[in-house]
Every structure is written in structure tokens, then in C-alpha cells.
Amino acid sequence: MxxxxxxxxxxxxxxxxxxxxxxxxxxxxxxxxxxxxxxxxxxxxxxxxxxxxxxxxxxxxxxxxxxxxxxxxxxxxxxxxxxxxxxxxxxxxxxxxxxxxxxxxxxxxxxxxxxxxxxxxxxxxxxxxxxxxxxxxxxxxxxxxxxxxxxxxxxxxxxxxxxxxxxxxxxxxxxxxxNIVNADSDSLYESIIQYIETHIDEDLSLELLSDYFHVSKFHIAHVFTETNGLSIHKYITKKRLDMCRDAILSGQDISLVAETYGFSDYSVFYRAFVKEYGTSPKKYRDNIVRNMGLPTT
CATH class of the missing domain: 2.60.120.280 (Regulatory protein AraC)
Structure with missing residues (x-):
């Protein structure tokens, strides 16, 4: 049961x-x-x-x-x-x-x-x-x-x-x-993490980050991988998937979740979700959310 x-x-x-x-x-x-x-x-x-x-x-x-x-x-x-x-x-x-x-x-x-x-x-x-x-x-x-x-x-x-x-x-x-939060972000890595978390629904390409932080995209990629152990692309994808999962748990329409959290192509979101959670977004929702009393699609 x-x-x-x-x-x-x-x-x-x-x-x-x-x-x-x-x-x-x-x-x-x-x-x-x-x-x-x-x-x-x-x-x-x-x-x-x-x-x-x-x-x-x-x-x-x-x-x-x-x-x-x-x-x-x-x-x-x-x-x-x-x-x-x-x-x-x-x-x-x-x-x-x-x-x-x-x-x-x-x-x-x-x-x-x-x-x-x-x-x-x-x-x-x-x-x-x-x-x-x-x-x-x-x-x-x-x-x-x-x-x-x-x-x-x-x-x-x-x-x-x-x-x-x-x-x-x-x-x-x-x-x-x-202002205090910005002052405490005294490293490039911490600043990138903070930027990603507050702009997760926007374009987060290396080119954009490079322009925003005024450093080369190669340097950003190197600093991020050395500190985090993941490439910045994999980190952003995982962060977006986590937020999509939370949105699904909160009862949002699955068809709108991918675009809301930065996936421009639903098929890309679908494949990434299955790889991360082992099942489709629909099955994930049906298996976990149904008994919470939330609306399902």
C-alpha cells in the first residue's frame, strides 16, 4: 500500500x-x-x-x-x-x-x-x-x-x-x-553558484557567465570543475532537474515544468529526467504524488 x-x-x-x-x-x-x-x-x-x-x-x-x-x-x-x-x-x-x-x-x-x-x-x-x-x-x-x-x-x-x-x-x-550576501561571495566559484541558483530559469551558457563575471569561459569551467568535481553544464542540469522534481511534487503541470526551469526542449528534459531518476516525469509523479492529494495530469 x-x-x-x-x-x-x-x-x-x-x-x-x-x-x-x-x-x-x-x-x-x-x-x-x-x-x-x-x-x-x-x-x-x-x-x-x-x-x-x-x-x-x-x-x-x-x-x-x-x-x-x-x-x-x-x-x-x-x-x-x-x-x-x-x-x-x-x-x-x-x-x-x-x-x-x-x-x-x-x-x-x-x-x-x-x-x-x-x-x-x-x-x-x-x-x-x-x-x-x-x-x-x-x-x-x-x-x-x-x-x-x-x-x-x-x-x-x-x-x-x-x-x-x-x-x-x-x-x-x-x-x-x-548587499551582505554579495559581499560574502568572495570567490568566483561561490559567485557562480549564487548566480546559477537565482537565475536557474534563464540562459546559463558559459558564454553568458563569462560576460557576466568578466573572465574567460575556460577559466570558469576550470575553477568550477576543480572545486565541484562536476562540469558546470552537469551541475546546472542537475540543479534544474532537482527544481523540476520539486515543482512536480508541488503539483505543477508537468508539460510546463521543463520550460519554467530552463529546459528549452522537452525531449532533452525528458531524457535527462529519466537518466537522473530512473523513470519518466509522469510515472514519477503518479508513483509519489498521487497519495498526497495533489492534482495530477
Whole structure:
């Protein structure tokens, strides 16, 4: 039997775990939950639907790609406006102790939780489509591992959850501090990586990179291969395939994914996808996404 990664909504507003809990919900009817508070952080990521959120006496209408970080003891609730579109969202609960433990490894894990806690209010961020698709892919990978029974499950879960938290913090930090990010990119390789990640849907030929960074394309190719172990072409292809996979997991139309993430020819995308994942995009989607409650094509 295939695993169902969608969670049936519960009005329970307390944690059963001492560390974290994460849920993917897709509903057309949602039982009424009155204003409530938690003694843990809530990361709320809105995918789609027609709702109004009420947090700390304020109300707003989230749009797809919106993330809200709600600190402990801040009253909040949501109301469904209509059910024409499924109300889809991720809810990620994480305790202060768990964040503290991660923070002992690196304060970078605490960036958003500290930001919300120190402000005494909630924090809202709007991700780009590419950023949000990547985050969705990470969430589904974490939920999939939680529902698995594979060797090394606990260790893999910790890798997934720490990667998710750090990725969310990094995206927000870099969007709010673009000048600092650019100043820290003190090597050609790091600058290339950053450029690729932020222009993945555009032309990334060696010629274009050479013009942009004002160095020869041969030097770029050499620096990249020496540092990464992959040719720059293979790295870009793999990065695009990863993003296409995340887009497929998030429910996007497969026929549009290739062009959206930089593949100008669908047949090239198809062959590369099969080589990377061992199956066609359609079969990959049917095998993994069907039981998540996402639309299929």
C-alpha cells in the first residue's frame, strides 16, 4: 500500500512530540478552530485556498508562497472563506528546546525564530515561486521519511528537518540582506553558484557567465570543475532537474515544468529526467504524488 502523505485535519492544538511535528493538509471543509496559542513555534506555509488569517488581533489574506512564523503564546486562527479551491498548507510545529539544540550547532538555525520572538509578534515572508517549490520538495521529502520504515530513518529525519529549517532561514536572510550576501561571495566559484541558483530559469551558457563575471569561459569551467568535481553544464542540469522534481511534487503541470526551469526542449528534459531518476516525469509523479492529494495530469 502506498503511503498517504496528506494528514486528516484535527482540531488538536498541542504537540505529541517533544521536538517537532509537520503536516500537509488539503481540505475543502475545515472544522472551526477558535483563537488559540501554543507554547511552541508554528511555521505556516500557505499553498492555495481562500482563507483569512487572524493573528495577534490583525487579519490578512495569504497568497500562495506566503510563510508565517508564529512565536509561542501569540493568539491566532484561520477562517475558510469558500471551498471552491482546496485549502492547502503545511503546518510545522517546533519546540523552543529543539531550536535551542540546533542553535548550539549554529545560530543560523535561530534567525527567524529569534526575529519573531524578539519582535513580540509574528513574521511574514513571501517566497518566490522557485524558492517555494524548493521548500515544498523538502517538506514532502521529510514527511515521506517520517512515514517510512527504512534503515537510518531517525538520522535521515534529522538531516531533512535541519536542512528545511536552515533553508528557510537562508532564503529569508538573503532576501533581506542582498548587499551582505554579495559581499560574502568572495570567490568566483561561490559567485557562480549564487548566480546559477537565482537565475536557474534563464540562459546559463558559459558564454553568458563569462560576460557576466568578466573572465574567460575556460577559466570558469576550470575553477568550477576543480572545486565541484562536476562540469558546470552537469551541475546546472542537475540543479534544474532537482527544481523540476520539486515543482512536480508541488503539483505543477508537468508539460510546463521543463520550460519554467530552463529546459528549452522537452525531449532533452525528458531524457535527462529519466537518466537522473530512473523513470519518466509522469510515472514519477503518479508513483509519489498521487497519495498526497495533489492534482495530477
Amino acid at each position: 502506498k503511503k498517504n502523505l496528506k494528514t486528516e485535519f484535527s482540531t488538536r492544538q498541542y504537540m505529541l512530540s517533544q521536538d517537532f511535528e509537520i503536516y500537509y493538509y488539503s481540505d475543502r471543509i475545515v472544522p472551526t478552530v477558535e483563537a488559540h496559542t501554543h507554547d511552541y513555534y508554528e511555521f505556516y506555509l500557505f499553498i492555495e485556498g481562500n482563507i483569512i488569517m487572524y493573528i495577534d488581533g490583525k487579519k490578512f489574506v495569504p497568497t500562495p508562497g506566503t510563510m508565517v512564523v508564529i512565536p509561542p503564546y501569540l493568539a491566532h486562527y484561520a477562517r475558510l472563506v469558500d471551498s471552491d479551491v482546496p485549502y492547502r498548507r503545511f503546518v510545522f510545529w517546533v519546540t523552543e528546546d529543539f531550536i535551542d539544540n540546533l542553535g548550539r550547532q549554529s545560530q543560523d538555525y535561530r534567525y527567524l525564530t529569534d526575529k519573531a520572538k524578539n519582535s513580540g509578534s509574528f513574521f511574514i515572508n513571501k517566497f518566490t515561486e522557485i524558492e517555494f517549490n524548493t521548500i515544498q520538495g523538502k517538506v514532502f521529502s521529510l514527511i515521506d521519511e517520517i512515514n517510512s520504515n527504512r534503515f537510518g530513518k531517525d538520522a535521515k529525519i534529522m538531516l531533512h528537518v535541519s536542512d528545511l529549517i536552515l533553508s528557510i532561514n537562508r532564503n529569508v536572510y538573503e532576501s533581506q540582506n542582498p
